[in-house]
Each structure stands twice: as C-alpha cells, then as structure tokens.
Amino acid sequence: MIATDLRRGVEQLGDMIAAANVIVPFTGAGISTESGIPDFRSPGGLWSRNRPIPYDEFVASQDARDESWRRRFNMEPTFAAARPGRGHRALAALYKAGKIPAVITQNIDNLHQSSGFAADHVVELHGNTTYARCIGCDKHHDLIWAKQRFDRTGKAPSCDDCGGPVKTATISFGQAMPEDAMRRASELAQNCDLFLVVGSSLVVWPAAGMPLLAKNCGARLVIVNNEPTEQDDAADLVIRYDIGETLGPFVGN
Numbered sequence: 405m406i407a408t409d410l411r412r413g414v415e416q417l418g419d420m421i422a423a424a425n426v427i428v429p430f431t432g433a434g435i436s437t438e439s440g441i442p443d444f445r446s447p448g449g450l451w452s453r454n455r456p457i458p459y460d461e462f463v464a465s466q467d468a469r470d471e472s473w474r475r476r477f478n479m480e481p482t483f484a485a486a487r488p489g490r491g492h493r494a495l496a497a498l499y500k501a502g503k504i505p506a507v508i509t510q511n512i513d514n515l516h517q518s519s520g521f522a523a524d525h526v527v528e529l530h531g532n533t534t535y536a537r538c539i540g541c542d543k544h545h546d547l548i549w550a551k552q553r554f555d556r557t558g559k560a561p562s563c564d565d566c567g568g569p570v571k572t573a574t575i576s577f578g579q580a581m582p583e584d585a586m587r588r589a590s591e592l593a594q595n596c597d598l599f600l601v602v603g604s605s606l607v608v609w610p611a612a613g614m615p616l617l618a619k620n621c622g623a624r625l626v627i628v629n630n631e632p633t634e635q636d637d638a639a640d641l642v643i644r645y646d647i648g649e650t651l652g653p654f655v656g657n
C-alpha cells in the first residue's frame with residue numbers, strides 16, 4: 405500500500421510501530437542527506453563526477469591510494485560537520501525505548517552512533533569512513549594520524565606495524581562484503597516483526613536482499629524513500645515523502 409499523503413503515511417507508520425515488538429531499520433543514503441552528506445550514487449552525485457576507485461586498484465597502485473586519500477580529506481569538512489537528522493534521531497528514540505535491537509546501515513558516516521546507538525548495535529554493511537584500517541594487519545588507525553602522514557609526505561599512509569596500505573574502514577567496489585556484518589544483518593532480518601527501510605533505493609546487492617528475507621520470515625515491511633524502489637510491491641506500506649518529515653514525529657518517542 406502506498407501512502408496517499410504524508411499525514412496518513414505517518415499515522416499508518418505510527419500504528420505499525422506501536423504494534424511491533426522488534427523493529428529492525430535498514431538505512432541508506434537518503435537518511436543522511438538532511439545531515440548534509442551527499443548521496444554518492446545520485447545523478448550529479450560525487451560518483452558521477454569522480455569514478456570510484458575499485459579495491460584491487462587501491463591495493464595495487466600508490467597513485468590510486470594517494471588519490472583516494474586526497475578525495476577523503478576533501479570530504480572531511482562535510483563528514484566532520486554532519487549531525488544526526490530527524491530520521492537518525494527518531495530511530496535512536498525507538499532504540500532507547502527498547503523497540504529496536506540494532507540498525508542495519510549501508511551508510512559509512514557514523515551518524516547512527518552519533519545519534520545514540522552503541523557501536524555494537526550498528527551493523528555496517530559498507531564499513532565506516534570515520535576511521536581507517538591497515539589492509540595488511542587490520543590495525544585501527546585514526547584519520548588524524550593519516551592526515552598528518554599525508555600532509556607531511558603527500559602520500560597515502562602506510563601502517564607503522566607492518567608497512568601495509570592503510571585505507572578508510574569502508575567497503576570499496578570489488579572488496580568482499582564483511583562476513584560478520586552480513587551474518588548479523590541476516591539474523592536481525594529473520595528475527596523482527598517490522599522491517600523498516602529508510603532512504604535506500606535497494607539497488608545494491610546483496611544488501612538489498614535483506615527486506616525480502618525479513619518479509620519471507622513473517623515481518624511486515626515498510627519502505628520510506630523519496631523514489632520508488634523495485635521492492636515496493638512487496639511492502640506493506642510505502643511512504644514516498646521526505647524522510648525528516650516522515651520520521652520527525654517519532655523523534656520524541
């Protein structure tokens with residue numbers, strides 16, 4: 405069912421939230437645009453101007469690593485200034501109220517953690533761009549450390565321990581999906597009674613398989629997204645309005 409107007413959509417969503425015992429949200433870029441984080445995939449978005457650097461290229465080429473870090477530091481003012489929006493805060497309120505055990509996200513911006521979710525309760529399918537890891541030994545590195553290295557040498561940083569390339573803790577194109585996060589996401593999808601997609605156009609697989617997995621296991625499915633998705637037909641409720649406007653009424657829960 406597609407909500408015919410925003411007010412009715414909010415009412416219907418409110419009824420479904422009230423009736424649910426375990427809500428699992430699945431979030432994508434749309435929830436963070438209100439926070440000033442651009443949707444990389446959108447037409448005119450960053451990726452239509454800057455071709456993403458695939459994982460194997462990052463590993464093989466110093467130039468690719470330098471370019472990758474140059475781009476990341478260019479984005480730092482945007483990421484550093486971003487604060488949770490109404491969508492993040494509404495989910496955080498439901499989390500605090502005990503209705504949401506954890507959030508599954510395709511986002512890399514750390515805004516669910518900033519809104520009040522414990523890091524353990526944010527299942528990141530595409531990693532996190534607010535810190536870095538060594539590709540060789542998996543050592544955690546701060547971005548400040550990486551920036552100091554980059555500014556001093558003009559080169560992408562290498563690990564102090566093993567000399568391996570250091571990369572933001574995101575999942576690049578061509579990089580294996582994080583097994584643990586995928587397993588946890590599947591478990592969450594199979595053990596909820598309301599699966600709430602927020603701001604994802606559900607085009608990136610295998611992540612986009614989660615809503616149907618939840619639905620097949622008996623959950624009700626709600627999709628809140630500006631644009632139609634290929635899974636709207638499977639949803640119990642589709643709300644095609646602004647995410648902040650739709651979830652704003654739930655911030656005070």
Ligand SMILES: [Zn+2]
Binds near residue numbers: 541565566568
């Ligand atoms: Zn290392």
